[in-house]
Amino acid sequence: MEKILRRIARVGVVSEPPPRPNPALRELSQRLDAVILERLGRALAIRHVDAGSCNGCELEIHALANPYYNLEGLGIKFVASPRHADLLLVTGPVTRNMEQALRRTYDAMPAPKLVVAVGDCGCTGGIFGESCASLGRVANVLPVDVAVPGCPPRPIALLQAILTAVTADRRSSPA
Amino acid sequence: MSVVLERHSVEAADWIPLLLSIKADGGRLCALWGSDAPRSVHTLLAVHDRLLWFDLPVNATQYPDVSTVFPAAARMQRAIRDLFGLHAGDDERPWLIHGDAPYPFVQVEGEGVHEIPVGPVHAGIIEPGHFRFSVVGERVLRLEQRLGYVHKGIEKRFESMTLAEGAKLAGRVSGDSTVAFAWAYAMALEQAAGAQLPRRALWLRALALERERIANHLGDLGYLGNDGGLAFGLAQFSRLKEDLLRVNERLFGHRYLMDRIVPGGVTIDIDASGSENLLLEANRLEQEVLALRAIYYDHPGLQDRCINCGRLAPRLAVELGVVGLAARASGIAIDARVFPALAPYDELEPQMCAHRNGDVASRIVVRFEEIFESLRLQRRILSSLPSGEAKIELPEPVEGAFGVGWVEGWRGEVFVALEAGAGSRVRRCHPHDPSWQNWPALEHAVLGNIVPDFPLINKSFNLSYSGADL
Numbered sequence: 123m124e125k126i127l128r129r130i131a132r133v134g135v136v137s138e139p140p141p142r143p144n145p146a147l148r149e150l151s152q153r154l155d156a157v158i159l160e161r162l163g164r165a166l167a168i169r170h171v172d173a174g175s176c177n178g179c180e181l182e183i184h185a186l187a188n189p190y191y192n193l194e195g196l197g198i199k200f201v202a203s204p205r206h207a208d209l210l211l212v213t214g215p216v217t218r219n220m221e222q223a224l225r226r227t228y229d230a231m232p233a234p235k236l237v238v239a240v241g242d243c244g245c246t247g248g249i250f251g252e253s254c255a256s257l258g259r260v261a262n263v264l265p266v267d268v269a270v271p272g273c274p275p276r277p278i279a280l281l282q283a284i285l286t287a288v289t290a291d292r293r294s295s296p297a
Numbered sequence: 298m299s300v301v302l303e304r305h306s307v308e309a310a311d312w313i314p315l316l317l318s319i320k321a322d323g324g325r326l327c328a329l330w331g332s333d334a335p336r337s338v339h340t341l342l343a344v345h346d347r348l349l350w351f352d353l354p355v356n357a358t359q360y361p362d363v364s365t366v367f368p369a370a371a372r373m374q375r376a377i378r379d380l381f382g383l384h385a386g387d388d389e390r391p392w393l394i395h396g397d398a399p400y401p402f403v404q405v406e407g408e409g410v411h412e413i414p415v416g417p418v419h420a421g422i423i424e425p426g427h428f429r430f431s432v433v434g435e436r437v438l439r440l441e442q443r444l445g446y447v448h449k450g451i452e453k454r455f456e457s458m459t460l461a462e463g464a465k466l467a468g469r470v471s472g473d474s475t476v477a478f479a480w481a482y483a484m485a486l487e488q489a490a491g492a493q494l495p496r497r498a499l500w501l502r503a504l505a506l507e508r509e510r511i512a513n514h515l516g517d518l519g520y521l522g523n524d525g526g527l528a529f530g531l532a533q534f535s536r537l538k539e540d541l542l543r544v545n546e547r548l549f550g551h552r553y554l555m556d557r558i559v560p561g562g563v564t565i566d567i568d569a570s571g572s573e574n575l576l577l578e579a580n581r582l583e584q585e586v587l588a589l590r591a592i593y594y595d596h597p598g599l600q601d602r603c604i605n606c607g608r609l610a611p612r613l614a615v616e617l618g619v620v621g622l623a624a625r626a627s628g629i630a631i632d633a634r635v636f637p638a639l640a641p642y643d644e645l646e647p648q649m650c651a652h653r654n655g656d657v658a659s660r661i662v663v664r665f666e667e668i669f670e671s672l673r674l675q676r677r678i679l680s681s682l683p684s685g686e687a688k689i690e691l692p693e694p695v696e697g698a699f700g701v702g703w704v705e706g707w708r709g710e711v712f713v714a715l716e717a718g719a720g721s722r723v724r725r726c727h728p729h730d731p732s733w734q735n736w737p738a739l740e741h742a743v744l745g746n747i748v749p750d751f752p753l754i755n756k757s758f759n760l761s762y763s764g765a766d767l
Contacts, residue, residue: 180423183422219393219394255448
C-alpha cells in the first residue's frame with residue numbers, strides 16, 4: 123500500500139487542463155462542461171458498439187479513459203447497458219453479422235438518443251467498403267448525428283465529436 | 298536470413314498421410330485457407346525453420362478433415378466452408394456467415410446446470426463475440442465461443458486491390474497488430490518480387506514492431522490490474538502507454554505506426570536527436586515499469602486473483618497448437634524472432650521470455666519480461682542502426698508469383714500468404730492472426746474457474762476478433 127501511495131504522489135495529477143495558450147482547445151473543455159451541466163446534468167452516458175472495426179478505433183476510445191484525457195473527470199462515462207446510454211458510439215463498417223445487434227442496441231436506448239460514427243470506416247465504410255459481408259458506413263443502418271473521420275481518430279478528435287453531438291441541433295431523422 | 302518456403306500441389310489421397318508425416322517431424326499448422334478459380338484449400342505448415350505451402354485442388358465439395366491431425370484446423374475449415382462451400386469434418390454449424398437461423402450451442406445437462414449468454418455486444422469497450430457459459434453455481438462447466446461477428450470479407454477485398462493497395466488493408470486486419478500485419482504483407486510481397494531489402498529498412502521495421510509490442514503489453518498490464526481489482530494499475534499503465542503513443546506520433550507521424558511499413562521498406566526514419574529521444578524515453582519507461590512490477594508482484598489481492606487462475610497446461614497448449622505469448626506462458630519455446638530469427642532478428646539476438654505455469658500470472662510475467670526485452674532490443678537497434686536506404690523500389694512481381702510473411706507480433710506469429718495476379722494485382726491473400734490457434738485454448742483455460750474470473754482470463758489472452766473473423 124505504501125508503495126502505491128508513494129507512486130500516486132510521485133506521478134501526481136497528469137490530467138491535462140484546458141491548455142490556456144490554445145483558445146481552440148480551451149473552448150472545447152469549457153463547452154463540454156457547460157453542455158453537460160446544462161443538458162445532461164453533468165452525466166453523459168455512452169454505449170460503445172464495435173460493428174465491425176479492426177479494433178484500431180477501440181484503442182483510441184480506451185485512451186480517452188487514461189489520466190491525460192480523463193474522460194470521467196469531464197462527467198462522461200461509458201456504460202454497460204444501452205438502457206443507461208444517451209449516446210451510441212459506433213466503430214467500424216457495419217458487418218452483416220453485426221447489423222441486428224447494432225439495431226437492437228439502438229432500439230434499447232431511451233430517447234433522446236445520439237449516434238456518433240467513429241473513424242473512416244464508420245464515416246464512409248473506409249477501406250472495407252460495402253460488400254457481401256459489409257454494409258459500409260454506420261449511416262446506412264442508423265441515423266448518425268456526428269461522424270468523426272480518422273484511422274483511427276485521435277482521442278482529442280473523439281472528444282470533440284462527442285461534444286459536437288451534444289451541442290449540434292439534431293437533424294430530422296426517421297423517428 | 299529470409300523465409301525458406303517450398304510450395305507443392307497435393308492429391309486428396311496424399312493429404313492426410315502427408316500432414317501426419319509432417320506432424321511426426323515436428324511440424325505445426327500455421328494456416329489453412331481456401332480460394333476459388335480453381336477451388337482449392339491451402340495450408341501453411343512450419344517444419345523447424347522452413348515453411349511448407351500445400352495446395353489441394355478440390356473437385357467435389359468435400360476434402361479430408363485436417364482437424365484430425367491438427368485440432369486448430371477445425372474453425373479454419375468451418376470458415377472455408379462458409380466462404381467457398383468446401384466441406385471437411387462434421388461440424389456443419391456456420392462460422393463466418395451467420396445467417397438468420399439460431400446457433401445450436403452444445404447443451405450441457407444435469408442438475409443445477411444453467412447457461413449464461415454473453416455478447417455479441419459486451420459490457421466494456423471491446424470487440425464483439427458471443428460467449429456461452431454453462432455453469433453450476435459460479436463454476437464454469439463449459440465455455441463455447443461463437444465468433445465471426447466482425448467478418449467483413451477481407452480476403453475478397455484484397456482481390457479487388459493492387460499489390461500496393463493491399464498493404465494498407467493488411468495493416469487493418471487487426472488494428473492493434475498493424476505493424477506485424479503490414480510487415481508480414483510486405484515480406485510476402487518482397488519475396489514474390491524477389492527483392493532484397495537494405496538492412497536499415499529491416500532494422501527500422503523491428504524498431505516499429507518492438508514499439509507495438511511494448512504499447513500493447515503496457516495496455517494489457519493496465520487492464521489486467523484493473524480486472525484484478527487494482528484500478529491504480531490501469532491509471533499508471535495507460536499513462537505510460539499514452540506517453541509512448543505520443544512519442545510515436547511525434548517521431549513517426551502515427552500513434553500506432555499504421556502504414557509506416559510499406560512494401561519495399563519503411564516510410565519512417567530516425568536521426569540523432571530522435572534516437573536520443575527514444576533512449577531517454579526507454580530509460581524512464583524501464584524505471585517506471587520496474588516500480589510497477591514490484592507493486593504488482595507484491596500485491597496480495599492481485600496475486601490471489603492471478604495465480605492458478607485460467608491455467609492452460611503445457612501439454613494441452615501443445616496439443617491445441619497454441620502460439621505466441623500464450624504459448625510461451627505455458628512452457629512452449631516458440632517465438633519467431635528467436636527461431637527462425639528472420640532478418641533483422643538474426644543480428645539482434647532477442648531473448649525468449651517464457652514461463653511454465655500457464656496461468657494468468659504467467660501471462661503477466663511474460664508481458665513484463667517482454668517489455669524489458671523489447672526495450673533492450675530498441676536500444677540495440679538505435680545504437681547500431683545500419684546506414685543506407687530505408688526504402689527501395691520493388692520490381693513488379695510476375696503473374697503467379699507468391700510469397701509468405703512470418704512475423705512475431707505482440708500476440709503471436711502473424712502470417713500472410715500472398716499470390717500475385719496479372720497487372721500487379723492481388724490474386725489471393727490470406728492474412729493469418731495467431732488468434733485462430735489461441736481462441737480454442739481460452740475455452741479450455743476457463744474450465745473449472747468461476748464466472749467472475751472470466752474477464753481476467755480473457756484479458757490475459759487478449760485475442761483478436763477482427764484478425765480471425767477476417
